[in-house]
Amino acid sequence: MSGLTLKQFQEQVSDLLLRHRSLLDVLSKSQQASASVNRSVIKSVTECGCISLQANKQPYTEELTLEETKAIIQTHVNGQLCENCIDAITVQLGKQLFYLSALCNLLELDLDDTLAKESQKCSTLGLFNLS
Incomplete structure (x- = not known):
């Protein structure tokens, strides 16, 4: 599947989407897919334990430069995903992409244009795009 473009994937989704062609169905399936991604990541922590979380207040202050801030901001994630968790999360992310493509189709x-516009916005706004 090397070289698969977003446009090709979007066309493939259009060909495969039969049961949930209603916008409402796609929106609810998209939300369900997002929840499944979250659940898979959570299970990596709570059931598998390949990663753990240690969350605390980020040490951000206005006096720091952007580079200094990037160096000290933490992800709160310790460890690395195991192969089983990588597979589970990848499957759920794939479903999420499927329904994102379906939403774009409906x-x-x-999707290529959407990605290009967001990339251009990131390039143009730079630091002002930070959230």
């Missing part, structure tokens, strides 16, 4: 949006 609204006649091009």
Whole structure:
């Protein structure tokens, strides 16, 4: 599947989406897919234990430069995902991409264009795009 473009994937999704062609169905399936991604990540912590979390207040202050801030901000994740958890999360992310593509199809949006516009916005706004 090397070289698969977003446009090709979007067309593939359009061909495969039969049961949930309603916008409401796609929106609810997209939300369900997002929840499943979250659940898979959570299970990596709570059931498998390949990763753990140690969350605390980020040591951010206004006096730090951007580079200094990047160096000290933490992900709160310790460890690395095991192969089983990588597989589970990848499957759920794939479903999420499927329904994102389906939503774009139903609204006649091009996923490539959406990605290009967001990338351009990130490039143009730079630091002002930080959230």
